[in-house]
Every structure is written in C-alpha cells, then in structure tokens.
Amino acid sequence: MASYGLFLVLATLTVLSPGPGVVLTISNALRHGWSGSLPGIVGIASGAFIVAGICASSLGLILAASATAFTVLKYIGALYLLYLGIKMWRTQRFIPELKATSPRPWRRFIEALSIQLLNPKAGFFFLAVFPQFIKPAADYCSQFFLLVSSYSLLVVVVHSGYALVAQAARGWLSTNKGARIVGKLSGITFLGFGVLMASASK
Structure with missing residues (x-):
C-alpha cells in the first residue's frame, strides 16, 4: 500500500476539522463528562465505517479502469x-453554540450515528x-479494511481527545483570537496537502 503514513496524516486532519460530530462530542463531554461522551464517539466512528463502505465499495473497478480515472479522482x-x-x-468561530444532548447513552449513540451518516x-x-x-x-478488500478501520480508530482517538480537553479549552477556542489561530494553521495545512496531491503521480 502506498503512503499509509500520509493517509493517517490526512485522515487525522480531516477528523480534527470542526464539524457537527466534533460539536456533538464537545457538547456531550461538557454535559456528561468524558465517559458520558463515549457512546456518541462510538456512534460517530460506526457511522464513518458505514459511510466508507457505501462510498468505497466500488472503487476497485474505478481504479482499474484507466489512468484518466485516476487523474480525475486525484484532482x-x-x-x-x-x-x-x-x-x-x-x-471565525471554532466552536459553535452547543445544543442540549440526550441524557441516555443509547440515544447519544443513535444521535451521533445519524449525524455522521448525514455529514x-x-x-x-x-x-x-x-x-x-x-x-x-494489490488485494482491494484487505487495503479497504485497513484504511477504513484506521479512519474509524482515529475518530475514536481524536474525539476522545476533544472530550478530554473540551472544558479546559472551551473558553480560549471561543475567543476570536483562538478561532483565528486554529483556523489559519488548519487552513495552511490542508492547502499544502492539496497542492501535494495535485502534483502526485500514479
């Protein structure tokens, strides 16, 4: 498999980027503690695995089709x-206003799963x-399982980290200065990897 380390970096950056799942994890952690956020985190990771299966199940045929298909997907x-x-x-704002979340663990799981499936x-x-x-x-199924499992595991690790630091970091991340710093650093990183991917060869 090519560039597994780069895949992990890109996947980590994608999971780290703010979105509905991150906001939900932070909401759960602030209201129910780190352990209380775990059902939602597992729901988000499960949703990612399902989405990956739906999106990537036929990519083997696309990749084998032609160099043109690879070039199109690359760009x-x-x-x-x-x-x-x-x-x-x-x-401008790294953490949006938080909404109330369900007090029941199984409902937090379903809520998070639904958000990830629709994200x-x-x-x-x-x-x-x-x-x-x-x-x-190479064997498509083994590569698919490794990459998708890695992505889902990263979801658990990254969101657990968000949950652990949520309360301590919330005040700073809510400020204009904190939002600007995190936004600029994340933006530069994504732009750099975008340029690298555009210049990659098969």
Missing part, C-alpha cells in the same frame, strides 16, 4: 483538500481522497 481529492483549507482559513465530510473523504491510497494491483 477531485486535491480540490476537496483546497476547499477545506480555504474554509478553515476563513474560520458529507466523511463521504467526500472516502470518495475523493481514499482512492489515492489504494494499489490497483
């Missing part, structure tokens, strides 16, 4: 990363970025 992935970079650069971030990642890390000549 789609690069554009997606550049879009995320611009979006993060323009971030386009994971879908775009597996449609646009995922193909760049699959070797057409």
